[in-house]
Amino acid sequence: MSRPIFNSVFANHISLFLDFRENGGVKYMYPDFFHLKKLDVFFLQEGLTEISFSRDQAIKWKQRSEDESVATQYDRINITKRFFEYLFIQGFPVVQIKDIKHPKSNFTPHIYTDEEIDKYFRALDSYESGKDRKHKIQLPVLFRIMLCCGTRITETIKILRKDVDLDSGIIRLSETKNSKQRYVVMSDSLLTLMRSFADKTFYALVDNDYIFTSVRQKYISASSVSEIHHKILQYAGIPNKGSGRYGKRVHDxxxxxxxxxxxxxxxxxxxxxxxxxxxxxxxxxxxxxxxxxxxxxxxxxxxxxxxxxxxxxxxxxxx
CATH class of the missing domain: 1.10.10 (Arc Repressor Mutant, subunit A)
Structure with missing residues (x-):
């Protein structure tokens, strides 16, 4: 996504910081830009006209606002403290922000039983979507990759045709959470399914095309997969409570x-x-x-x- 426009005296340095991090392999997302934009607004509110950051300002920035969760505060401090470290290395008089404790979570993910797995994939294999006919052939493969290979949804939906080695049964994951390319191995049954899927779809794709696509030919979104996931749980008769805030997650x-x-x-x-x-x-x-x-x-x-x-x-x- 495009970067927001920064307006404080720090604007140019924030852009240079993002360039520096992205050149090092860090991929920034909306939440990161949101926190940096919030910091930019804070600089304006403080009336800063030169590149400096005092201890009093650091204490003020570190405080949690009334409408901010502990988790959001942690994320805000975590991303912005790296910016101050960057400025410090550049020789600017800025006070470094100390870490805050990561918020503890009592959340327990749902671990599917063998019976639930069987019921879920029976329902998935018979699922018919009124929105996209491709779901019938691609969703059984997509969900089985997550179960059999332990991939994140954000990694799975961004698999490219060139990432799939049908001879060795290996999938390369290029777009990952920690920007660490890695490989996963398909079981014999998953490889057979992937080859069948490839016979039906790969002929229309070039190397840099995503293999799981929406009607607009973009990769299928994580939110769409999550929405379908909750439908499948319902069709399979699997209770959808007691895990995440919105029920059992795809990440489970x-x-x-x-x-x-x-x-x-x-x-x-x-x-x-x-x-x-x-x-x-x-x-x-x-x-x-x-x-x-x-x-x-x-x-x-x-x-x-x-x-x-x-x-x-x-x-x-x-x-």
């Missing part, structure tokens, strides 16, 4: 994959200290701590694993 398929994959590795005799880093890299996490929640979910669902690795768990979680 990724959690389901992670839990089942981790359990499979442990059941096959893999050491926990080996399995966890492997899963972390495969999922494209920034570090191993981002994968801890999957370990917690796995051991809570399968108590025998918790008993087996109780000592190891204490060490990992530093209890």
């Amino acid at each position: 398929w990724r959690h389901t994959f992670a839990v089942k994959a981790f359990k499979q590795m442990i059941d096959s005799g893999e050491d926990m200290y080996v399995a966890l880093p492997i899963l972390s890299v495969y999922l494209g996490h920034y570090n191993i701590y981002s994968t801890e929640r999957y370990l917690r979910l796995t051991t809570s669902m399968y108590p025998y694993l918790k008993e087996k690795f109780e000592k190891n768990l204490d060490e990992i979680f530093e209890k």
Whole structure:
């Protein structure tokens, strides 16, 4: 998306900061631009006429407003503190903002049972859309990639034709959350389905075309997939409460994959200290701590694993 227009004395430096970060591989989205624009407005309200930022101004900027959630405050400080670090390196007299604690979440993702998975995909395979006839052939593939490969929805909808290797059964994920290109491997059954899907659609695509498209030939949106997901839950007779704010999320398929994959590795005799880093890299996490929640979910669902690795768990979680 296009950048907003910045109007404060910092405007040019904000643009240079964004150029610097994007050249380093960081992809900025609407929330990031929103927070930087809010900072730009703050500079104007403070009447700043030169590139400087005092301790009092830093304290004021760090405070949470009445209509701001703790999570939004965290995101706002997290993105803008990097801008002040950038200015500091450039030699400007700016006070650095200290980190604030990440807001704790009691949210627990839904891990689908084998019975629910069977019911869901039976409903999905028979789903008929009145909006787009392509849904009939592309949605069964799209959702199975998320379940079988643990991909994020934002990664899955942006798979290009050139990213799919039908000979080796490997999919390259180029547009990822942490800008870390990675590869996922399709199972034999998923590869067979992908080849069938390719026979029906790839002939009309060039290498840089998305394989999952809308009626406008753009990649299908994450919001559209989410809307269809909730319809499928209803058709399948799966209760849609008790997970996210709006019910069971599309992202829960990724959690389901992670839990089942981790359990499979442990059941096959893999050491926990080996399995966890492997899963972390495969999922494209920034570090191993981002994968801890999957370990917690796995051991809570399968108590025998918790008993087996109780000592190891204490060490990992530093209890």
